Amino acid sequence: MLTFEQKQAVIESFPELTKKEISMKRVNYHFKDSLYEKTIVVEKLHPNGNGFVFVGDLLRYENEANDKGLVNIRDYDEQQLREIIEDAIQYLAEEQEAEEPIVEIWRNREGDKLELAFEQRSWNIYHGENLEEAFGTYESAKEYLLEEGFRKKN
Incomplete structure (x- = not known):
């Protein structure tokens, strides 16, 4: 200390x-x-x-x-x-609105699609229009997606 x-x-x-x-x-x-x-x-x-x-x-x-x-x-x-x-x-x-939007598409083997979006200081994961999870860092969101079997698609 x-x-x-x-x-x-x-x-x-x-x-x-x-x-x-x-x-x-x-x-x-x-x-x-x-x-x-x-x-x-x-x-x-x-x-x-x-x-x-x-x-x-x-x-x-x-x-x-x-x-x-x-x-x-x-x-x-x-x-x-x-x-x-x-x-x-x-x-x-x-200002929160000044941040550039970042959106990534993630898919699993079954073809399910999730969207990872950086919005208002948090990393949000969406399934369609529904918010699934929110994280404070990109690393935490990425770790969650990988554990759930999703991979980032370019």
Whole structure:
């Protein structure tokens, strides 16, 4: 686990974040260029090492985030902390509609067809018009499709 000072050093290596001290020796880090009302990326970083990063509804963090879209970073190492902060900044800096649509067709031996589409920050698998599964990363969606016997068709 990184110390409070080590976490601060990692966070402060992101020049787009601004530090704001709050109560009980805790600090928040704001992203002023956020396209949304939410500007706090790192919330309530405490000298005991506890703190949170806002990831909203990014599926990559669906198993870690609470109902407010916050992930506890108490036990994060430096690489994990950098990655989650980069993801949070990107999340607040990009308009969802600006993402390029990506669609792939996958088939199994029986000829069944599934569509893998990147939409609104998630990888969705469709059978016809029906959503079958949603994943936070391409790798997770690909692994699922391969396990189910599907292969990508060009």
